[in-house]
Amino acid sequence: MNAPVAKNDELELEIIGMNHDGEGVGRADGYTLFVAGALPGERTRVRVLKTKKQYGYAKLLDVLEASPDRVAAPCPIYDQCGGCQLQHLSYAGQLAWKRQHVVDALERIGKLRVAAPGAGAAGGGASGAAAGRADAAATAGDARDGDAAPMEGGIVVRDTLGMAEPWRYRNKAQVPIGVAEGGLIGGFYARGSHRIIDMETCLIQHEHNDEVVARVKEIGRSLGIHAYNEETGRGLLRHVVVKKAFRTGEMMLVLVTNGRDIPHADAWIGLIREQIPHVASICQNVNTKQTNVIFGDETRVLWGRDVIYDYIGDVQFAISARSFYQVNPVQTEVLYGKTVEYAGLTGKETVIDAYCGIGTISLFLAQHADQVYGVEIVKEAIEDARSNAELNGMKNVQFEVGASEDVIPRWKEQGIEADVIVVDPPRKGCDPRLLETILEMKPERVVYVSCNPSTLARDLRVLEDGGYKTVEVQPVDMFPHTVHVECCSLLVRKDN
Structure with missing residues (x-):
């Protein structure tokens, strides 16, 4: 046709x-x-x-x-930059749309029943923008055939938990560096391209991150540092990565370079220290591959410590140049608090944390459980997790390197029975073998933390078919003004 x-x-x-x-x-x-x-x-x-x-x-x-939810985007480069997608939508409208996006994924992809607003969902206040169903074109021409109609007794999807101040929330900037007539430029990529939009300020970055990036560009220009060229593979400076610890105020600067040798390295370090007193660590990461991946394999400290320290709740974390750490610490505390609540811990439980990363959720849970076991396939992340457990004096948590679907069955053979399994997978969702493992382990509760409503819905369907009931889903706005939404979901065994 x-x-x-x-x-x-x-x-x-x-x-x-x-x-x-x-x-x-x-x-x-x-x-x-x-x-x-x-x-x-x-x-x-x-x-x-x-x-x-x-x-x-x-x-x-x-x-x-115009929609009553339309607002003027405050960012001067919003129309060009690919970093945000929703600044033209009121924040209340964003929160309502994100909830509806989750509801639509559960119904359309998971074929799951969602309770009508008011049946504990509390989320009826959808304004003009949110009233448009998020899946009106999740698949072009989708007639939504086979949808389960919302009904009483279904999953409660709560209102999205937003921020009181939804600006300046990011603790990490990863800025690609390029060149223009005036010398070094740095910013975010234009939508759908690798063309760099030079940027002096980003309204979702902490102000100090903006300041450090601007100073590094100025210093680089003054010292004649050349930017890396993706097409030719030549030039030195590829990315500037800045990490800001919100609670301690410490900052780390990572210069990602195409080669080990930095011209005028002492002068560069001296000027950074002089002009940016917040910085406690200056590192270099060497990446000589022609790739879009930011980091290479070698990282070395140019000045200061190899880590900075921050807190989520009462738990302290050491953050290295390459360690993963949630970029919105305020909402991370909200998300992890909900995870602990859904786990229903009394201090007697054994908990398994699949995809544990550097142990952020594991250590949160360990404050309320008898024993926590964390598993993660990335060796360096497990090393960080063990260090963070030691940093906090937590003896009731154990970490192991490997794929969850391989390690957890081995733990079962060793007599480890989990009361609660927590999963926080990447965007692609859980490995099918892990879902099979969860069904074989038969924990009383499963808490599923997700950054992708589509794969969440798919995996919840598998767990429901295997004997679990999804009780409640709580969307959390970790990334205001973007289309991303995190969810924390509680499942219980149907035979309880």
């Missing part, structure tokens, strides 16, 4: 929803068009940019009737 619209056609379009990328969704004679910058409930004028068999893309030319 030919599309009813063609490239460069201009038309009026009612926006009926928003997809998982934050694009408005409209239908022209039943044909789906995605429109960046348009919000649900709006009447717009658009120009068609590209058509495919089942869907196409259009450019927003004019908003004829």
Whole structure:
């Protein structure tokens, strides 16, 4: 079937929803068009940019009737930068849309029943933007066939837990460096490209991160440092990575370089120390590969310590140049607090933390459990986890390197029976073998922390089919003004 619209056609379009990328969704004679910058409930004028068999893309030319949730984006480079997608949507609208995005994924992908708002969900206050269902175009032309209708007795999806101050929340900046006529530039990539938009300030970064990046660019220009060129593989400075510990105030600067030798290294370090007194650690990471991956294998300390220290709740963490640490410490505490609540710990339980990383959730849980076992496939992360347990004097937590689906069955053979299993997988969700392992272990509770509603819904379906009931899902806004949403979900065994 030919599309009813063609490239460069201009038309009026009612926006009926928003997809998982934050694009408005409209239908022209039943044909789906995605429109960046348009919000649900709006009447717009658009120009068609590209058509495919089942869907196409259009450019927003004019908003004829605006959503009550439309706001002016405060960032001057918002239209160019790819870092944020939702600054033009009110924060209340963002929170409501994120909840609805989770609901739609559970219903459409997981075929799960969601309780109607008011049945404990408390989340009826969807404004104009949120009323547009997030999955109106999760698959172009999707007729939502086979959906389970929301009904009483279903999963309670609570209101998204947002921030009182949803700006300046990021504790880590990873800024690609390029070159322009004026010398070094650094910022974020333009949407859908690797073209760097030079940036002096980012409204979701901590102010000190902005300051450090700006000073490093100035110093690099003054010393004649060359930026790395992705196409030729030449040039020195690839990325500037800055980490800020919110509670202690300590900062780490990592210079990612295409080679070990840094011209004028002593002068560079001296100027950084002189101009940026917050910095407690200056490191170099060497990455000589032609790759989009930021870090290489070799990291060395140029000045100061190899770690900085921060806290989540009462737990202290050592953060190295390459260790993973949640980028929004305020909301991390909210998310982990919900994880502990759902685990229902009384101090007597044995808990297994799959995908434990550097032990952040494990150590949170260890404060309330009898014994915690953490497993992670990345060797360096487990080394960090063990160091962090020692740092906090926690003796009731044990970490092992390996794939969860291999290690956990071995623990079972050793007589370790888990009362609670916590999973916090990457975006691709749980390995199918891990889900099988959980069903074989039969813990009383499973707490599933997810950064991807689609794979969460898929995995919850598997666990439900295997004898578990999803009781409640709590969305948490870890990344305001972006389309990302974290969730914490509680499952209990049906035969309890």
